[in-house]
Amino acid sequence: MTTTNSINSNSQFETNIENSLLNKYGMNILNTPFVSDDDIQLGLGERYIIVEKLLEAHEFAKINVLAGNITGRGFATNVCTVDRAWSMGTNFNNTRNDISSICGERSAILASYNEALLRYSRRPRGKFDFKIKYLCMASNIDLEEITEMIAPCEDCLSWLNTNRYFNFNTLVFSFERIKGEFVVRASRLASFLPYKTYATSNEFDFNKEIRFSKNSQVSFVKFKLEPKDALNLLFEAYKKYDKNEFVGVSNQNIAAAIISNDEIYSSCKIDWTKRWHVEPLEEAASRAIEKFGKETQIKAIAYFGDEASANNGEIYNDGVVSIKSLGRIRQKYATNDTLLILNFHNYILITTIGEYLPKKFEQGYKIS
Numbered sequence: 149m150t151t152t153n154s155i156n157s158n159s160q161f162e163t164n165i166e167n168s169l170l171n172k173y174g175m176n177i178l179n180t181p182f183v184s185d186d187d188i189q190l191g192l193g194e195r196y197i198i199v200e201k202l203l204e205a206h207e208f209a210k211i212n213v214l215a216g217n218i219t220g221r222g223f224a225t226n227v228c229t230v231d232r233a234w235s236m237g238t239n240f241n242n243t244r245n246d247i248s249s250i251c252g253e254r255s256a257i258l259a260s261y262n263e264a265l266l267r268y269s270r271r272p273r274g275k276f277d278f279k280i281k282y283l284c285m286a287s288n289i290d291l292e293e294i295t296e297m298i299a300p301c302e303d304c305l306s307w308l309n310t311n312r313y314f315n316f317n318t319l320v321f322s323f324e325r326i327k328g329e330f331v332v333r334a335s336r337l338a339s340f341l342p343y344k345t346y347a348t349s350n351e352f353d354f355n356k357e358i359r360f361s362k363n364s365q366v367s368f369v370k371f372k373l374e375p376k377d378a379l380n381l382l383f384e385a386y387k388k389y390d391k392n393e394f395v396g397v398s399n400q401n402i403a404a405a406i407i408s409n410d411e412i413y414s415s416c417k418i419d420w421t422k423r424w425h426v427e428p429l430e431e432a433a434s435r436a437i438e439k440f441g442k443e444t445q446i447k448a449i450a451y452f453g454d455e456a457s458a459n460n461g462e463i464y465n466d467g468v469v470s471i472k473s474l475g476r477i478r479q480k481y482a483t484n485d486t487l488l489i490l491n492f493h494n495y496i497l498i499t500t501i502g503e504y505l506p507k508k509f510e511q512g513y514k515i516s
């Protein structure tokens with residue numbers, strides 16, 4: 149295994165290359181392009197380490213499948229912290245349903261956190277500062293067969309859309325093939341989460357400025373809706389939010405309203421315990437699905453949640469839309485064209501699911 153320090157001298161670099169995974173796979177770092185839509189600068193030594201770590205994760209994902217992982221699919225992630233410690237994790241599935249499944253990247257983050265805490269416990273000086281610098285994601289698919297990049301799923305994105313352990317410098321890497329060429333795709337985590345910095349508001353105002361995204365106009369025409377319908381839907385969500393008496397455990401309140409077919413369904417968050425709750429979007433969507441069955445067409449979603457708060461430089465966006473639920477209903481009943489109405493400070497944003505969660509983050513979606 150290569151570490152940062154070991155590539156400082158040329159002779160050691162050459163020895164490492166000889167024993168490297170790149171060498172094993174007949175790859176040369178000079179012929180392995182890094183591509184990105186973001187502005188990312190990486191030196192040769194750094195790119196070498198990243199490819200090694202991607203290959204290591206690829207082998208780990210393969211082993212996971214060979215060892216009999218229940219889903220028959222293998223993913224693994226190599227995580228690097230800002231203080232240059234690497235940890236690896238693979239998808240963990242102990243039954244076939246999602247409650248007992250954890251993806252490779254979350255598994256790696258947990259491994260990394262536990263190892264960092266263990267290091268800290270041996271030398272507890274200063275503040276424990278755990279931040280993720282890189283996520284190197286790979287699957288068990290043979291390198292020759294790889295086409296699309298691997299992107300975090302919406303469950304993982306809902307983890308990553310937080311500020312404590314990730315920041316705007318966190319980078320995500322994956323192999324990809326573009327027009328026959330095998331490349332490494334580099335992305336800034338922040339570009340996966342375009343509205344990460346937007347602060348939600350808990351005040352409803354019909355006279356607030358409305359901002360329309362590029363694609364929202366097309367969706368209004370497609371679904372035969374008007375901006376006033378969007379505003380009314382947000383008001384329905386607000387009413388549920390305002391009257392919600394079921395969040396006395398977490399004290400984190402959210403409500404959602406949807407237009408499905410031609411009816412409005414709204415729901416508020418219901419707490420079971422401090423961490424476990426009924427998610428209002430999924431609840432509202434379920435009621436529509438029960439009524440309209442396969443004909444269910446979710447045209448618009450409005451979210452209304454708590455005010456964003458800050459503490460010691462960390463932002464808590466407790467009232468933000470659930471990426472996890474959006475990802476789920478986008479698979480069926482809603483589409484990327486579905487309107488999404490969000491209540492921020494000073495303005496209301498009318499966008500679409502596809503713009504909020506860009507297509508490239510759908511699993512298996514090819515980047516255009």
Ligand SMILES: [Zn+2]
Binds near residue numbers: 252253
């Ligand atoms: Zn995931």
